[in-house]
Amino acid sequence: MTEFPPLEEFGHRIMVCGPSNAGKSTLAAALGRTLGSPVVHLDQLHHLPGSNWVPRPREDFVALHNDAIAGEQWVMDGNYTGLFPARLSRATGIIVIRSNRFGGVARYFRRTLFERGRVGSLSGNRDSIKWQMIHWIMFAGPPKQRAMRRALPSAGLPYLEVHAMRQLNRLYREWGLSRG
Template structure:
């Protein structure tokens, strides 16, 4: 069906969970951008290093890449054949972050860089609150201009389940 799938959307929308489910259904390898970006202790990897790691993944013939990093979205769109956009409201995403913090607090999730234990962070919650206001129009424009890529936009979990019926 598709060999290079991007999953984008706000933090807490379930991108990594969806990536794992798609991996189980398709066998496509998963690349978590957070795992590429974060070094131990929540230290950001230098931009050039991150870009090189990302490019090494993009040129592979098959993958699922989940994450935002808007600076690299135009580049990633040039390599993918499908995008799943989890365009959920801020309350759904905030609740997703809260559930994640509660279930994983103090532990490093498999989709994160090593040595980055889950924690509660008010600045991050504020970022999630404003994510759609800052990014929705940009995503709409970029995705609307991208040719030859199938775009699946889910505005809620029910819509995602409907989309996924054809994939799993």
């Protein structure tokens, strides 16, 4: 008996959304390898490489986003909800990862301090702990995540919400995905 719908139901343009440090980039990379699809990490489009997370000018980010979604195949991780309408018009499936705030903060510390060159990181960037990020994970992000989880199912696309790290691990096994 399977817990998840078949991966094939999600098509060739998959959005992977969820809170910071939930595993979106790692899942997107695993899906991309399995499907043979390009992987787009929206944080890399939104921020200037080697900049310690300095955002690009908005119009540049929107242009990069729109170029990426024009492709016939992609797996795209990140939220940037202001760009959801354009992305949803091209997407063929949505996967949302949920994560508790405390686990998110713990993963933030681990990845920032010990995972140099991790999937989805900025080229040439040396990450550091930022109190703004901790505040985002603990307080500012959760209401936005709840609103996103209420809105995305209404897009009418194949939709999967993964509720905990244990369930995410089962998804990897069931779909034959590898964290690389």
